C-alpha cells in the first residue's frame with residue numbers, strides 16, 4: 001500500500017486512495033499549505049469534510065498505531081479515574097487497562113507529542129500500547145469512564161451509539177424539538193415532535209431497548225440502574241451539520257417499561273432574533289421600547305412550550321453588548337450565550353431563585369432575566385430590582401395578561417409598587433406556520449408535505465402605560481384593566497390571530513383552538 005511507505009506524503013496517499021481530493025483541500029484556504037500534512041487533515045476533520053472512520057485504517061498503518069479493538073468491555077480507567085480525566089483534558093488521550101496491560105487510546109485530534117511524556121511519567125511498569133480510534137468511539141469511552149461501575153455492559157452499549165446518532169440526525173434534519181422513545185409490547189416506538197405536533201417515527205426492535213436506553217442515560221449523566229423512578233439529565237450534541245444542541249433527557253417509568261424523552265435545544269443564538277420570531281410591527285416597537293428602558297419589569301406569560309424563553313432570549317440578544325451587564329437566573333439555563341452571566345438555580349440543593357437574584361443584585365447588573373416568578377419571595381425581590389434601576393425580564397404561569405397582574409398582586413406585591421415597575425406583558429402561544437410552497441407537493445423539502453414549516457407566536461400584548469398604571473393603582477381588576485380607551489395599547493390574541501391569518505402565515509384551523517381556550 002503506497003500510502004504507508006515513507007516516501008508518499010499523507011495527503012497524497014489519501015488522494016491516491018480516493019479518500020480526499022484537491023477540492024476538499026482547497027476549502028482549507030491558501031495558508032494551510034504550509035502546515036504539516038497531519039495538521040491539515042485535522043482541520044478537515046474539524047470542519048467535518050471527511051469521514052473519520054474511513055481514514056483510520058490508513059492512518060493506523062502509516063503511523064504504526066493499531067486500531068482499538070471492537071470490544072473494550074474489560075477495560076477500566078488507569079491508573080485512576082481522577083488522573084485519567086486530567087490526562088484526557090490536557091491531551092485528548094484516554095488511558096485504560098491495568099498493571100499488566102496498559103492501553104493509551106488516542107484519536108487523530110489528540111496531542112500525539114504527549115505519548116512520550118506519558119510513557120516516561122507512568123514508568124516503571126509495562127510500556128503503554130497505543131491504539132487509534134475515532135472521535136465518536138473515544139467520546140463513548142470517556143462517558144463510560146465517568147461511570148466505571150457500568151463498564152461491564154460496555155460492548156452492548158457501543159452498539160446503541162450509532163442508533164442514537166441516526167435518531168438525533170433525523171430529528172435535526174426534520175427540525176424536531178423532541179424525540180419520544182416509548183416501550184411498547186412490540187419494541188420501542190419512536191416519535192418526533194415537529195412544529196409542536198408529534199409525528200410517528202420508526203418502531204425499533206425490543207432487543208435494542210436495554211442498550212439504547214442505558215447509552216442515552218449514561219451520556220446524560222443519569223443512573224442506569226434506576227428504572228422505576230423519574231430522572232433527568234443532559235448532554236451536549238454536535239450534529240453532523242455543525243450545529244450544537246443541549247440534549248435534555250428525562251425518563252419516566254411506564255406500565256410497559258421506561259419512556260425517555262429527549263429534548264433538543266438549539267444553542268445557535270442567531271435564531272433568537274426578535275425580528276425573526278414573527279411579532280407584528282407595532283408590537284415589535286412596544287417590545288423594543290420596553291427592553292431599551294433602563295428599568296422596569298417585562299413579563300412573558302403562557303404555558304410550558306409556548307416560546308416564552310425564546311422570546312426573552314431574543315430580547316437579551318438584542319441587548320447584549322459590552323456596555324451592559326446581563327444576568328440570567330434559570331432552572332436550568334436553557335441557552336448558553338457568551339457575554340452574559342448565567343446561573344442555574346437548584347431549589348432542591350438549596351439555591352433558590354430569590355437567593356440567586358439577591359446575590360446577582362450585589363454584582364451590579366443592568367439586565368436580569370429571572371426564569372420564573374412563582375413564589376412571594378422571588379416576586380418581591382424581582383419587583384424591587386425593577387424599581388431600583390434594573391431591567392427585569394421574567395415569566396409567569398398564567399392564562400393571559402390580565403390574570404398575570406392579578407397573580408402578582410396575589411403574590412403579595414403592593415398595587416403602587418406593581419404600577420411603578422410593570423412595563424409590558426406579553427401572553428403567547430405558538431401555532432404552526434404555513435409552508436410557503438404554492439402547490440400541493442408531498443415531496444416539499446421544507447414541510448415534507450405536511451403544509452406547515454416552523455412556528456410563529458400568537459400573542460396578546462399589553463403595554464403598561466400611564467392609563468394602565470392608573471387603573472392598577474385605582475384597584476381595577478380583571479377585564480376592567482383593559483376596558484377600551486383611546487390611550488390603551490392592548491393587542492388581543494384574537495386580533496393577532498386575525499392578522500396572521502390575513503397575511504397567510506397560518507390558518508384558522510391552527511388558531512381556533514387557542515381562541516376557544518382563552
Ligand SMILES: [Zn+2]
Nearest residue numbers: 435437444447
Ligand atoms: Zn411545503
